[in-house]
Amino acid sequence: MKEREAVRLKRQRFAGTVLGMLRKQYPDRLHTELEHRNITELFVSVFLSPQCTDKQVNKSTEMLFSKFRSFQDYADSDPRRVGRYLKGINYYKTKVRNLILSSRMITRSPGGRVPKSLEGLMELPGVGRKVANVILNEGFGINEGIAIDTHCITVSRRLGLTKHDSPALIEEDLMRIIPRKEWGTASNMLIALGKDTCRARAKECGRCVLKDICPSSAASGRAGT
Numbered sequence: 201m202k203e204r205e206a207v208r209l210k211r212q213r214f215a216g217t218v219l220g221m222l223r224k225q226y227p228d229r230l231h232t233e234l235e236h237r238n239i240t241e242l243f244v245s246v247f248l249s250p251q252c253t254d255k256q257v258n259k260s261t262e263m264l265f266s267k268f269r270s271f272q273d274y275a276d277s278d279p280r281r282v283g284r285y286l287k288g289i290n291y292y293k294t295k296v297r298n299l300i301l302s303s304r305m306i307t308r309s310p311g312g313r314v315p316k317s318l319e320g321l322m323e324l325p326g327v328g329r330k331v332a333n334v335i336l337n338e339g340f341g342i343n344e345g346i347a348i349d350t351h352c353i354t355v356s357r358r359l360g361l362t363k364h365d366s367p368a369l370i371e372e373d374l375m376r377i378i379p380r381k382e383w384g385t386a387s388n389m390l391i392a393l394g395k396d397t398c399r400a401r402a403k404e405c406g407r408c409v410l411k412d413i414c415p416s417s418a419a420s421g422r423a424g425t
């Protein structure tokens with residue numbers, strides 16, 4: 201037990217150092233790169249984002265948001281009309297179907313607003329834990345969990361912040377070592393690193409800000425993963 205706590209404390213200190221360095225390196229990446237002007241647009245963008253790049257989502261939503269402005273607009277529409285703007289999004293047919301169903305649930309709920317809890321969000325069709333975490337954090341500044349995407353998985357493992365593969369267990373590990381108020385920015389920082397130097401297939405340790413402290417750094421003669 202003592203040994204496990206010692207490991208946790210060591211990881212906690214290391215995570216603090218890592219996040220401090222990443223914040224300096226990526227000061228403009230503290231928030232999502234999904235473009236939005238209000239909670240409706242944020243919800244829709246994040247909803248469409250799984251298995252798709254932020255760039256592609258932004259490209260597709262530009263026209264969509266000029267035609268659909270409220271959840272009522274989506275709720276009153278049909279898959280063909282919404283899907284017309286989203287053909288570049290992976291799995292767009294399923295996402296569009298679920299987006300319309302979710303919009304109907306939101307508009308029919310008391311107050312007609314986006315739920316402000318993980319539980320409430322995850323009751324909506326097509327909303328998983330990662331999507332719910334991003335909406336809560338970016339939309340309401342609420343930290344109930346840490347959004348774990350493929351970049352977070354790769355980077356967290358290489359940095360030794362977790363030994364797990366599953367997003368749920370990685371999220372638990374990170375929640376134990378990162379202060380709650382930083383959960384949202386921590387996810388965005390790890391994603392920024394994963395998109396920049398710590399890409400899954402081609403990491404570039406030589407130009408990575410963490411090359412001197414990372415246990416997987418190929419630039420400091422350490423074994424890489």
Ligand code: SF4
Binds near residue numbers: 424
């Ligand atoms: S040093 Fe290499 S392995 Fe470590 S975080 Fe940077 S790019 Fe990834």
